[in-house]
Every structure is written in structure tokens, then in C-alpha cells.
Amino acid sequence: MxxxxxxxxxxxxxxxxxxxxxxxxxxxxxxxxxxxxxxxxxxxxxxxxxxxxxxxxxxxxxICRFYAAGFCRRGDQCWFKHVDSATPGSSSREPPSDPHEEEYLCSICYDKPTTYGLLVGCSHIFCLQCIKNWRGSQGKSSDMVEAGTTKTCPMCRISSRFVVPSSLFLAEGDPKKAESIEKYKASMARVKCRYFKRSRPQRRFCPFGRDCFYKHENADGTPYVFDHGADFYMEASFVTPRG
Ligand SMILES: [Zn+2]
Ligand SMILES: [Zn+2]
Ligand SMILES: [Zn+2]
Ligand SMILES: [Zn+2]
Ligand SMILES: [Zn+2]
Known part of the structure; x- marks a missing residue:
């Protein structure tokens, strides 16, 4: 929690x-x-x-860095203060040194992420920690059933089931992003599912069923395959979403 x-x-x-x-x-x-x-x-x-x-x-x-640098596309919707950074005496405002650099700031904290948290389906930029915190707070809503399967991007509301940690920012459509997602999925698949692990061998259960990204394994090491996916099992249960 x-x-x-x-x-x-x-x-x-x-x-x-x-x-x-x-x-x-x-x-x-x-x-x-x-x-x-x-x-x-x-x-x-x-x-x-x-x-x-x-x-x-x-x-x-x-203070909004974009506004201070000349333009903030969020306008009135911006979460940060729009004040002119130019103080009397200091001549010109500094434009953003590198327009690409500017693009790679976290949409939540406006800092340059050290580790990016990539969402599947959109190209919004977040620090891994910022987006994890955001998703954690979403999970606290009453609608836990929904929150357990998908969580949305705070900027575009596209839903994504997980966040891919990355040292580089990779936009949607970049083959490197698809590659990172696959690698991340593969890494999750090596980890034993905690829901599955908690269930009794006679009555195996995971709210995500066969859609689960984590490992479902029988005692003898063979994979356990559920008949249904998350839609089916989530209906029937009330679970705490995973991080
Ligand atoms: Zn105080
Ligand atoms: Zn702004
Ligand atoms: Zn951030
Ligand atoms: Zn987005
Ligand atoms: Zn599972």
C-alpha cells in the first residue's frame, strides 16, 4: 500500500x-x-x-519551465505556475537550449527522468517513479476491479497494463520500444505470480488468468494454463492491484 x-x-x-x-x-x-x-x-x-x-x-x-522558456502548450490547464522568469536587468530570456532535450521531460514533475517509465500505447514521458506513484494512487479508487487490469496515462487516458522501465526515452512506433516491451514481458514471465503462488494447488487462482504476465507453474515445473483471461476472473473477484 x-x-x-x-x-x-x-x-x-x-x-x-x-x-x-x-x-x-x-x-x-x-x-x-x-x-x-x-x-x-x-x-x-x-x-x-x-x-x-x-x-x-x-x-x-x-514554476513552469516551458512557460518560463517562452511557451507552454498546456496554457490554463498547466499544473505549474506561469510566471515570467525574466527579471529586470537580465536581458533576454533563454530559449530552451535543445528542443529535443525539452521533449524528454517528465509530464508529471517536469524534470528530466533518470529512468523513464514507458507506457504501452502512447508516447508520453514520465519518470518511472512518477508514473508508478500515479498508477498507485489510481489503484486506490473504488473501482479496483478495473484498476487491476488497466491503468491509464494521466495525459491521454490511454490504458496500459504495465510500465516499462527504460534508461532511454523511446517513442511509440520506435522498433526499439517494441523490443524493450518484449524484453520486459520476458523478464516478468520469469517471476512467479504472487496470486498464483498464494492459491492452493487444488484450486489454482490468478485474477489475470491466462492474461497474467507472470509465471504460473505447477509443482512439477510444467506451466499451468488457465481457461480464461483477466476479464473472466476479475468479474468474480475483488483483488488488490499489483504495482
Ligand atoms: Zn507550512
Ligand atoms: Zn505551463
Ligand atoms: Zn517525473
Ligand atoms: Zn499518454
Ligand atoms: Zn498470475
Whole structure:
């Protein structure tokens, strides 16, 4: 179980932030913001300023790098602050040094990922950790049955059953991406399925059935094959989604 806050139905936060994935671990409520002195950390505080807040002042005050560099295609929908970085005196704003470099920033935290988390089906860019946190928070929703089979991209809502870790960003359509996905699937297939392992030999069970990416193996080492796929088994069960 992760501690990542879920997207709540709370209507007090401003609308542009409703869909913003919460990626930093909530540390709780700030002990100072209600005091007469106030919170000396101000915008830099990494604790929540209010019971109904989802984002800390620190997260809220992050500045949009795209806007600062001249253009942010998200406009009003952007999760980050649109402020001009050009301070009086410093002459010209620096354009993004390399347009390709700019492309490879994580859509959640706007940092350059050290390990990318590639989704199957779209070319959105995420850090492995950011997208895992996002998917973890999705799994906490009431709709666990659905969340267990597919999770969606926070940018385009395309569903993807897993995230492929990669040291390079690979776009959809790139043969190298297909190759990475196959390699990743092969690596998963070498790992014993934890649902299967937990089930009794007389009554084998995995919510993903034959769609499972993990290994289903009989005691004698032969593969166990389910009659049905995830659609069938998910209907009948209520499971905690895997990470
Ligand atoms: Zn504070
Ligand atoms: Zn922006
Ligand atoms: Zn990120
Ligand atoms: Zn996407
Ligand atoms: Zn399984």
C-alpha cells in the first residue's frame, strides 16, 4: 500500500489542479500555518496547509519551465505556475537550449527522468517513479476491479497494463520500444505470480488468468494454463492491484 493521496472529490482546490497527480509523499499537515506567526517556510513548505489541501505549498509554487522558456502548450490547464522568469536587468530570456532535450521531460514533475517509465500505447514521458506513484494512487479508487487490469496515462487516458522501465526515452512506433516491451514481458514471465503462488494447488487462482504476465507453474515445473483471461476472473473477484 502506498501513501500517495488519491484524487479526491474535494472541490475547494482550484480546478486546474484537480487532475494533477500528487507525486510527492504527503507528510501531513503543517504544524505552523495556523499559528499567529504563520509558517516561516511559506511557499517552500512541504507539509499541507489545510485539511482539504492535496498539494503542499512547495508543489503549488513550482514554476513552469516551458512557460518560463517562452511557451507552454498546456496554457490554463498547466499544473505549474506561469510566471515570467525574466527579471529586470537580465536581458533576454533563454530559449530552451535543445528542443529535443525539452521533449524528454517528465509530464508529471517536469524534470528530466533518470529512468523513464514507458507506457504501452502512447508516447508520453514520465519518470518511472512518477508514473508508478500515479498508477498507485489510481489503484486506490473504488473501482479496483478495473484498476487491476488497466491503468491509464494521466495525459491521454490511454490504458496500459504495465510500465516499462527504460534508461532511454523511446517513442511509440520506435522498433526499439517494441523490443524493450518484449524484453520486459520476458523478464516478468520469469517471476512467479504472487496470486498464483498464494492459491492452493487444488484450486489454482490468478485474477489475470491466462492474461497474467507472470509465471504460473505447477509443482512439477510444467506451466499451468488457465481457461480464461483477466476479464473472466476479475468479474468474480475483488483483488488488490499489483504495482
Ligand atoms: Zn507550512
Ligand atoms: Zn505551463
Ligand atoms: Zn517525473
Ligand atoms: Zn499518454
Ligand atoms: Zn498470475
Amino acid at each position: 502506498s501513501n500517495i493521496a488519491i484524487i479526491s472529490t474535494d472541490t475547494t482546490s482550484d480546478s486546474s489542479n484537480v487532475n494533477r497527480p500528487v507525486t510527492s509523499k504527503p507528510r501531513g499537515i503543517c504544524a505552523y500555518y495556523k499559528t499567529d506567526r504563520g509558517c516561516y517556510q511559506g511557499d517552500k513548505c512541504k507539509f499541507l496547509h489545510g485539511e482539504s489541501e492535496r498539494l503542499t505549498p512547495f508543489d503549488k509554487s513550482k
